[in-house]
């Protein structure tokens with residue numbers, strides 16, 4: 001078990017891919033501690049391994065070496081079924097292209113992670129209502145993704161990521177497909193989830209403005225952490241979450 005105050009603890013984390021007999025090392029020894037409630041941005045040049053690292057932290061890929069403790073569990077010690085169960089309880093995912101299911105309404109998309117649990121229907125409904133209110137989309141719950149703007153789709157995706165109340169949110173370029181106004185709105189929402197609900201957030205981004213919302217920026221270079229920068233001049237936010245109850 002990891003120290004309870006840490007959400008993520010990585011030691012010598014390594015990941016290689018193989019092309020035939022040729023090993024392609026992507027991460028070659030990453031050490032990183034992310035405290036519970038931390039907000040970290042992973043940055044670095046294209047191909048530096050940001051998404052690879054995020055996928056390892058989120059338990060959707062396996063390392064080829066090193067230690068990996070996330071949300072209190074040694075992920076290397078879990079078999080594939082256990083890892084899937086761990087993911088469904090502990091991690092919320094937010095992607096660049098939202099990954100909503102087109103034939104499901106906003107409500108049904110947000111409900112999806114709860115269908116993996118044995119939660120009663122009435123509680124599922126309450127949770128989905130609450131999550132959609134939180135992202136200010138309660139009035140669009142019957143809409144299909146094609147009936148929503150990109151910014152609204154991403155907010156539905158954020159509601160889906162938090163509906164099962166995971167401790168850790170991972171976001172891979174969540175603003176990459178959004179215009180400046182919608183990007184800012186999504187970032188403000190993430191920041192509230194961090195500040196007011198205490199979610200640990202790990203965000204992969206190329207966008208310096210997005211990274212400015214994080215508390216710590218981690219720069220990857222050639223498979224290792226190159227430098228860590230604390231963000232001091234983060235934007236000041238109005239408190240909004242409790243208003244959406």
Ligand SMILES: Nc1ncnc2c1ncn2[C@@H]1O[C@H](COP(=O)(O)OP(=O)(O)OP(=O)(O)O)[C@@H](O)[C@H]1O
Nearest residue numbers: 017018024026044045046047048049050051052053
């Ligand atoms: N499944 C895979 N099989 C083989 N090589 C892979 C695989 N996934 C990633 N790679 C390689 O690993 C390296 C790191 O990829 P990764 O997507 O983690 O980088 P990134 O920093 O997120 O890049 P970008 O900013 O362009 O998204 C790249 O060279 C990529 O081609």
